[in-house]
Amino acid sequence: MFLQRLGLRDYRNYREVDVTLEPGVTVFVGRNGQGKTNLVEALYLLASGKSHRISTTAPLILKDCERGVIRATVVAQDRALLCEWEINREAPDRIQMNGNASKSGDLARALSVVMFAPEDLTVVRGDPAQRRAHLDEIVSWLFPRIRGTLVDYERTLKQRNSLLKSLRTHSRSTPDTSTLDVWDEKLVSLGTDIFAARLATLALLAPRVSDRYRSIAGADHQPELAITPSVEIAPENFGDYATVFTQQLTAQRTVDIERGQTMAGPHRDDIAISLNALPAKGYASHGETWSLVLALRLAELDVKRREGPAGDPIVILDDVFAELDSGRRELLCQSLVDVEQVLVTAAVRDDVPASMVAQLITISGGAVVPTEEGAQT
Numbered sequence: 001m002f003l004q005r006l007g008l009r010d011y012r013n014y015r016e017v018d019v020t021l022e023p024g025v026t027v028f029v030g031r032n033g034q035g036k037t038n039l040v041e042a043l044y045l046l047a048s049g050k051s052h053r054i055s056t057t058a059p060l061i062l063k064d065c066e067r068g069v070i071r072a073t074v075v076a077q078d079r080a081l082l083c084e085w086e087i088n089r090e091a092p093d094r095i096q097m098n099g100n101a102s103k104s105g106d107l108a109r110a111l112s113v114v115m116f117a118p119e120d121l122t123v124v125r126g127d128p129a130q131r132r133a134h135l136d137e138i139v140s141w142l143f144p145r146i147r148g149t150l151v152d153y154e155r156t157l158k159q160r161n162s163l164l165k166s167l168r169t170h171s172r173s174t175p176d177t178s179t180l181d182v183w184d185e186k187l188v189s190l191g192t193d194i195f196a197a198r199l200a201t202l203a204l205l206a207p208r209v210s211d212r213y214r215s216i217a218g219a220d221h222q223p224e225l226a227i228t229p230s231v232e233i234a235p236e237n238f239g240d241y242a243t244v245f246t247q248q249l250t251a252q253r254t255v256d257i258e259r260g261q262t263m264a265g266p267h268r269d270d271i272a273i274s275l276n277a278l279p280a281k282g283y284a285s286h287g288e289t290w291s292l293v294l295a296l297r298l299a300e301l302d303v304k305r306r307e308g309p310a311g312d313p314i315v316i317l318d319d320v321f322a323e324l325d326s327g328r329r330e331l332l333c334q335s336l337v338d339v340e341q342v343l344v345t346a347a348v349r350d351d352v353p354a355s356m357v358a359q360l361i362t363i364s365g366g367a368v369v370p371t372e373e374g375a376q377t
């Protein structure tokens with residue numbers, strides 16, 4: 001698929017902009033802080049329901065405005081799809097697809113985007129929460145119903161935790177834990193679905209990460225991706241996850257009440273990323289970490305390309321080339337030659353390898369600048 005037109009109104013540092021794009025590579029060039037990332041972030045927001053930089057939508061609205069609007073026309077298999085997202089400061093957001101009221105999940109299902117960004121380094125180096133968020137985004141794309149399951153799980157977890165806290169404060173003697181049974185049952189049911197969907201996603205992803213990494217770094221390298229469950233369960237027993245999770249919740253009740261927190265469940269799982277049998281976090285060099293990040297995103301591209309009904313995902317490379325050495329730059333270019341559309345942001349054209357033939361669009365101060373630089377190269 002490809003983005004044919006992107007219109008922004010009162011969004012980030014854009015008052016009003018309307019760009020028409022073509023398949024192939026488009027490079028948005030401009031000095032730092034001009035609005036290049038803001039532009040591609042708008043497409044990412046439509047496709048994933050959130051920004052890759054922030055967790056709330058209020059900062060997306062132009063300063064002092066009540067609402068911001070993103071309007072994108074995406075063409076997939078010769079069919080145009082008009083996606084609109086009105087971000088409101090006070091009222092609920094309004095999302096439409098071809099003029100019909102929709103939800104962010106509907107947009108996410110219709111669009112397919114893979115974004116590479118410097119923030120990706122946190123997938124390898126950051127907290128387990130960042131790795132879970134990375135995986136869950138792909139999980140939600142592959143299994144759309146899990147989007148709701150994740151929300152329900154978080155809500156149930158909060159309710160269970162507040163009950164734990166009230167049991168801690170209110171009954172010093174033997175607490176009546178019968179309502180806890182109800183929350184446990186719900187948590188196990190939702191948690192088991194999440195765990196299974198994550199496993200299924202990793203099963204698709206892991207071999208591709210491995211292949212992609214070796215094509216970047218050489219055949220003698222062996223990256224591995226595996227879920228580290230907080231529920232104590234060996235991989236050969238993953239089929240009994242619900243039973244083991246229930247047993248553990250029951251066994252750990254006293255500890256959970258003492259801490260006022262649920263100590264086991266998918267919300268505390270990690271995804272272990274290792275390289276040649278050493279954990280990537282703490283061991284991998286800067287270059288190796290970037291190779292891992294590229295392999296993770298390229299594997300996501302492979303999965304979305306294979307599983308997606310609407311063809312190639314749109315690939316976004318946000319300020320990525322400036323982070324890579326020339327070898328990795330070339331490898332990334334080669335890996336993307338046959339992708340239908342690639343949107344690149346860069347401070348200078350020279351950051352992008354010359355081998356990447358591109359349409360150039362100059363961005364300055366929240367506006368598209370119509371200069372000769374904008375011409376085809």
Ligand SMILES: Nc1ncnc2c1ncn2[C@@H]1O[C@H](COP(=O)(O)OP(=O)(O)O)[C@@H](O)[C@H]1O
Binds near residue numbers: 031032038058
């Ligand atoms: N809601 C907003 N209202 C006005 N300006 C904003 C808003 N959000 C971000 N900006 C501005 O956008 C600029 C950053 O744009 P960005 O796309 O990240 O730059 P770059 O071109 O380096 O990728 C900053 O100057 C920031 O102050």
Ligand SMILES: [Mg+2]
Binds near residue numbers: 036037038319
């Ligand atoms: Mg940027």
